[in-house]
Amino acid sequence: MSATENRLGVFPAFFRVADEGVAVFGNGDEAFAKARLLGNTKARVIAYADAPEADYAAYLVDKHIEQVQVPFDPAQVEGKTLVFAATGDAALDRAIVTAARAAKIPANAVDQPDYCDFYTPALVNRAPIAVAIGSEGAGPVLAQMIRADVDRLLPKSLGKLAVLANSYRSAVDSLLPRGVVRRLFWRSFFKGDVADAVESGDVSTARRHATRLLKATRASGNVGRVFLVGAGPGAEDLLTLRAHRLLMEADVILFDALVPQAVVDMGRRDAERISVGKRKGCHSKSQEEINDLLVELAREGKRVVRLKAGDPLVFGRAGEEMAALRNAGIPYEVVPGITSALAAAADFELPLTLRGVASTLVFTTGHDLHGDVLPDWARLALSGASVAVYMGRSVAASVAGKLMGAGLPEDTTVAIVENAGRADRRLLHGTLAELPRLEHLDSLTGPVMVIIGDAVAGASFERSEALGGIGAGARQNFARI
Known part of the structure; x- marks a missing residue:
């Protein structure tokens, strides 16, 4: 995916709507859905509905939402913070949005992307924490599925925890220096004993834990x-x-x-x-x-x-x-991290140790092969050990020469992986006698891992290219998986 393809066509943001007027135009399900969504906020909702359907009308009465039962007039959008056009009449919705735009008020017309200055997200509400999932109108069902997954992940007490955190904010700002010390305090606050106590409904205990945490963090100082x-x-x-x-x-x-x-x-x-x-x-x-x-x-x-x-x-x-x-x-x-030898073995489905064949595993760079003395790891290779050679391309010839000279059979199987464990990895297989060809393959530009030993014969070679089939010095496109 290119950098351009990975850019959003919208800028995610949250509008301040507390005590502000938000207009919803329409009588049916679309208007009802917008009104319910706004019910998650402190907005002052005005429903322009001259003949609302029964369930919508009941909702308006139950939630004490102001209802205006007159036909649309452009003056109705004046003074509003947001406008939702959800009448089910495409032409009327466009007229409502046009009036809102003329008054420089952001507007949204249901199912008409060109008449949407913003999109309504799938919302996970843990007030004052909110998670909004948007799809720029391309996949509303997918956004709802993600919302359901996120809703299951977030504790119901998350909002109470955020409110408690806000009550400690001024103390934290005055007692703890900016930067890492504050971040570590808040991480412990939101993930440790404080959060556990809030989730169990014991806010008093949560406050005690928070106060102790603040004192301990202050005492520890700014230690890198x-x-x-x-x-x-x-x-x-x-x-x-x-x-x-x-x-x-x-x-x-x-x-x-x-x-x-x-x-x-x-x-x-x-x-x-x-x-x-x-x-x-x-x-x-x-x-x-x-x-x-x-x-x-x-x-x-x-x-x-x-x-x-x-x-x-x-x-x-x-x-x-x-x-x-x-x-x-x-x-x-x-x-610790996964070292490249293990990733390369996984790419080849290769057992680095194999009962009755190889019980020893050696990691080496091969750069100690320049003298006349055979290194210890090479002696282990002769006794059946699997040898993983890091940065193997540049030392391929010397590794092969030394090992064959010491008596390792030239038909010993070798596995070669460029960019082990990554999507752009390349796989080659061959024998010890063919290994020197590796140094001449200029198309190998990433890190190369070479694995040698009897256990390599048990690997899967279905997705790799035979080293013997590549001419020395040739620039080839190797098998990619």
């Missing part, structure tokens, strides 16, 4: 914290719930080059975003600079998310960052 968060292989729905929550709470997000923008965008809208990406031959910041920046931001009292592709503790240099934070006395937390 760093979170080393694994973004997983790049698909938004493979991010952990904890990672998502921390992104929504972060003041600053430092992200690597391999983290897709869509994942970075899942952070809080007004959080500062800093790219500290490192790719082969192109480093925007050195590791030492990143360490210093983490310490500096935390000392400013900010909550910092250091967002890393995959898992922070697997080839993520988190050890250096943790050491820097420990030395500076900065509190931190590590949030």
Whole structure:
């Protein structure tokens, strides 16, 4: 979907209607529906209905809604905040909207989009909290279905909790500094003991919990914290719930080059975003600079998310960052993510361990193959271990050469995944002897994972392309799933 396709044709907003006049024109079901919707508000509804249907007429009487029983006149829209034209007569509705627009009053004509200055949403009412679901008129039934789902999710006590929060707002503003400290207070307020007490109907206990929470938050001071968060292989729905929550709470997000923008965008809208990406031959910041920046931001009292592709503790240099934070006395937390080897195995439906075949799993980058001494992980490969090689394209030839030279059969199966776990992933399969071809495939521009071992033979190759069928140096369009 392009950026343009993802833009709304309307701007979501809420009108102030308390004690303001809102006109509803019509006698039938459409007018009745608008009047009921307005019944969720404090608007002063005026029903222009000269012959309302029986159930609508009863509703108007029961709710003490002012009724005007005369034919439409353009002067009737004057002084109103909103106008609803729901007469069932398309021409009359257009005339009503035309009069409202001439008076610069927003108007809505039922089932006539060109005569709608605004749309009425499907509404979930937890006053003063409201959730409005709109579809720009394209899918009102879908909007109602979403409304039903949201209504089930939100506690009925949510409005009472919001009212209680409002009573603490001035105290919070005077006692707690702006920024992360206030946000953490309100998060605890809305998700912890206070909310539980309100939901159980015990407002007095809720107030006691809220007062204790305010005192405790004030005493803790403005202490910054760093979170080393694994973004997983790049698909938004493979991010952990904890990672998502921390992104929504972060003041600053430092992200690597391999983290897709869509994942970075899942952070809080007004959080500062800093790219500290490192790719082969192109480093925007050195590791030492990143360490210093983490310490500096935390000392400013900010909550910092250091967002890393995959898992922070697997080839993520988190050890250096943790050491820097420990030395500076900065509190931190590590949030694991799905590492690319696991995503690649899932793409291939590949068992990384297989009873009776492979009981050992090795993660490596393969960059220690340049000397004459065979590394320990290579020796494990010879004994049947599954080996997952990160950043595998650039070392494919040396990995294959060393392993075959050490005695691993050249027909050992290999699985290759570019952009593991993502929608644009590419799958290739072949043998150890064919693996060196990988270095010449220029169309592979994303991160590449190579998995080698006897267990790989148990993978599903239906959606992958045979490496042996691709000529060296050729630019190919590989299988996409």
